[in-house]
Amino acid sequence: MKAKAIVLALVAVGVVGAGGYGLYSAGIDQGLKLAAPAQGGTAPAGAAGGTSGGGLVDSATGKKVLYWHDPMVPGQKFDKPGKSPFMDMQLVPVYAEDAGDEGSVSINPRIQQNLGIRTAEVTKANLAAALEAVGSVAYNERDLVMVQARSNGFVERLYVRAPLDAVRKSQPLVQLYVPDWVAAQEEYLSVKRMNGTGAEAFVDAARQRMRLAGMTDDHIRLVETTGKVQARMTLTAPVSGVVAELSVREGMTVMSGAPLFRINGLSTVWVNAEVPENVAAQVRPGNVVEARTPSLPGTVFKGKVSAILPEVDPTTRTLKARVELANSGSQLVPGMFATVNFTPHTRQDVLTVPSEAVIATGKRSVVMIAQGDGRFAPVDVEVGIEVDGKTEIRKGLEAGQKVVVSGQFLIDSEASLKGTITRLGEVPAAAEGDKGGDQLHRGQGKVEVIDKDEIVLSHEPIPSLQWGEMTMGFKLPPQGLPKGIAEGDSVTFEIRPRKDGTYEVTSIGPLGASAASGAKGEMKGGMSMPAAPAGAVK
Structure with a gap:
């Protein structure tokens, strides 16, 4: 009956104090005031706060004690055992082997096996990134030749009649009748037949007028050797290739300087490869490349990068790498798709880890390192290129260290369970009493009071929270x-x-049955036990 009265008093205090949380907060405040003198001198009631345990050994366990603390207020440390100034319970020791390094987590070997944790060694290797890009074949604009009319005339005969016709060097293209040449040639022939002093000067002047009329040296020599007027001119192809543009037809009148043909050579072609901007720095003019096209399986074309065009496509975020390829047999024609394999400079003796060990969080890259004796810790790293499942590590690791390649996220979950690290080493400032994140904690106890919307439990110690017996x-x-x-x-x-530092019940059931089979629900807050006579039952 006495215990019953204490429990009923506890419920009454909880109702008056808004679910007990107000009194709990008051108890915390009072405890902090009691513990405050320990920072400068005497500790309250068998406890001294704020300093380390100094290497004391627990006679019961044989473990080295770093300090004592109240699990409800883990931030406050005491250098002696005793009663907590915050709650009606004894302080709990924190052992050196359990505390570990800040930001690390210790996992039992059996749990490691269950999590499927695998590690790999940080090694040095030579990396040459395999970079491929897709592009299309285009004419080599440096092999472009224009054929123009050198004088006014008429098109009498056209030898090449369609665009994209293949032509050979010196092949006839078109025959023109040029009236302006007739007068210049007749004058030259007349002066050449003259005899007397100074006739040679007149011959040179007449020859110069034929040049001004647009006649080539070959045409002038033909007039000189035959002694006849050559009123028609046949234009020939200056290079071998294809007629990319045809601007003349038979019967047309052409003016001096008018474009007649545009001929592109095919001895070399361009491939305009689309290179992602994030790897464009690895491609340099002069780099040797290999190209393949689906239309010619098994054929490899050699070439080099001639230029990186200074323009980024706003849609695809790529730059064009202009690749010049030798085109033996004119096998490559404009419009074909081609895959270009670039071979950037090989990086020598760089630190590498398996790519699966790197966790990209968006703003940074993290790996979990194995420290030995079942301990793990997150490390920020700076990564470089990735080749064949290996990632370059520029900063953050050393050769010979062990990194976790499988089970990293499960390690993080285990760390959250123990309250050591949260989300790969970023420990947020949690509310007091919020130890364990969203992890469920199991316990057993006795139902003391069932009220309208509240249940009071006297529970046994909960190891995962380091709680002792309390109500x-x-x-x-x-x-x-x-x-x-x-x-x-x-x-x-x-x-x-909960985020406010209180705890909620998620399930409850008879002792001996699974708690998950009981009723699900939220806990109202409050540990209704301040340090004083609020009625904690231990």
């Missing part, structure tokens, strides 16, 4: 308690922390 009030599940749960019953339950 706490929780909000009932929304769907109510399962049938058969009554005051005085022994039960098992699951709880989880």
Whole structure:
């Protein structure tokens, strides 16, 4: 009956104090005031706060004690055992082998095996990134030749009649009748037949007028050797290739300087390859390349990068690498697709790890290193190129270290369970009492009071939270308690922390049954036990 009275008093205090959380907060504040003198001198009631345990050894366990703390207020440290100024419970020791390095987590070997954790060594290697890009074949604009009319005339005969016709060097293209040449040639022949002093000067002047009329040296020699007027001119192809543009037809009148043909050579061609801008720095003019095209399987074309065009496509975020390829037999024609394999400079003796070991978080890259004895810690790294499943590490690791290549995220979950690290080493400032993140914690105890919307439990120690025995009030599940749960019953339950530092019950059931089979619900806050006579039952 005495215990019953204490429990009923506890419930009354919880109702008056808004679910007990107000008194709990007051208890924390009072405890901090009591513990404050320890920072400068005397500790309260068998405890001294703020300093390390100095290497004391627990006689019961034989382990080295770093300090003592209250699991409800883990940030406050005491250098002696005793009663907590925050809660009606004894301080809990923190051992050196359990605390570990800040930002690291210790995992039992059996748990490591269950998580499927694998490690690999950081090694040095030579890396040559295999970079491929797709592009299309185009004419080599440096092999372009224009054929123009050198004088006014008429098109009498056309030897090449369609665009893209193949032509050979010196092949006839078109025959023109040029009236302006007739007068210049007749004058030259007349002066040449003259005799007397100074006739040679007149011959040179007449020859110069034929040049001014647009006649070539070959045409002038033909007039000189035959002694006849050559009124028609046949234009020939200056290079071998294809007629990329045809601008003349038979019967047309052409003016001096008018373009007649545009001929592109095919001894070399361009491939305009689309290179992603994030790897464009690895491609340089002069780099040797190999190209392949689906239309010619098994054929490899050799070439080199002639230029990187200074323009980024805003849609694809790529730059064009202009690749010049030798085109033996004119096998490559404009418009074909080709895959270009670039061979950037090989990086010598660089640190590498398996690519699966690197976790990209968006703003940074992280790997989990194995420190030995089952300990793991996150490390920020600077990564470089990736080749054949290996990633270059520019900063953050050393050769010979072990990195986790499988189970990294499960290690992080285990770390959250122990409250050591949260999300790969970034430990946020959590509310007091929020130890364990969203991890569920299991316990068992006795139902003391069932109120309208609250249940009071006297529970046994909960190791995952380092809690001792205590009595706490929780909000009932929304769907109510399962049938058969009554005051005085022994039960098992699951709880989880809330952002405000309190805990909530997620499931409850009779002792011996799975807690998950019981009713689900949220816990109202509050550890209703301040340090004083609020009625904690231990």
